[in-house]
Amino acid sequence: MRTTPREHFVPSGRAAAAYDDVPVSIGHEQVTTQPSLSAMMIESLQLGGDEHVLEVGTGLGFQTSLLARLAADVVSIEMWPDVAAQAERNLAAQGIRNVELRVGDGSGGVPDRAPYDAVIVSAAFPEVPAPLIEQLRLGGRLVQPIGHGGDEEVVSFRRTASGLDEGRLLTAARFVRLRGRYGFP
Numbered sequence: 001m002r003t004t005p006r007e008h009f010v011p012s013g014r015a016a017a018a019y020d021d022v023p024v025s026i027g028h029e030q031v032t033t034q035p036s037l038s039a040m041m042i043e044s045l046q047l048g049g050d051e052h053v054l055e056v057g058t059g060l061g062f063q064t065s066l067l068a069r070l071a072a073d074v075v076s077i078e079m080w081p082d083v084a085a086q087a088e089r090n091l092a093a094q095g096i097r098n099v100e101l102r103v104g105d106g107s108g109g110v111p112d113r114a115p116y117d118a119v120i121v122s123a124a125f126p127e128v129p130a131p132l133i134e135q136l137r138l139g140g141r142l143v144q145p146i147g148h149g150g151d152e153e154v155v156s157f158r159r160t161a162s163g164l165d166e167g168r169l170l171t172a173a174r175f176v177r178l179r180g181r182y183g184f185p
Helices: 035-044 062-070 081-093 130-134
Strands: 025-027 052-056 073-078 099-103 116-121 136-146 152-160 168-173
Touching (some): 035 168, 052 062, 062 081, 062 099, 081 099, 130 136
Parallel strands (some): 116 136
Antiparallel strands (some): 136 152, 152 168
């Protein structure tokens, strides 16, 4: 995290808030994940450097850039085209090239690039959407806020032959809602 300048991943005019451990508004009633929470979620994925990772909710790319430094490659999906375009510019300006950014419904994942070794979801839903489970490699790890949006439990899971294990509670947090076909309308 020390080598990733968060001020380059927040809206212009918000650089003063970049190093506060708080979410920062990015438009569309969306916010960045606070840095300590991103760090905790990423740590739970136990990345070793050779993983193929799916990120649901690119935002402006800060968490994406952290994942890109720790994994072989990242596929990240963002529902808002203007936010995704800014994230793409932010990542390019930092020289990050191992990210494939998509615009679309993250609740359905990115099936044409599956299977993934790890999946990180930066929006809340009461359960892990079935497509995300299906796209996770056997033995892969997934972290997601579980809840209705605004008062969640961030849970880390592992994919088994029968689906997801019961998971491990990481922390309580507040997230925006996961929207889409397999999320909230």
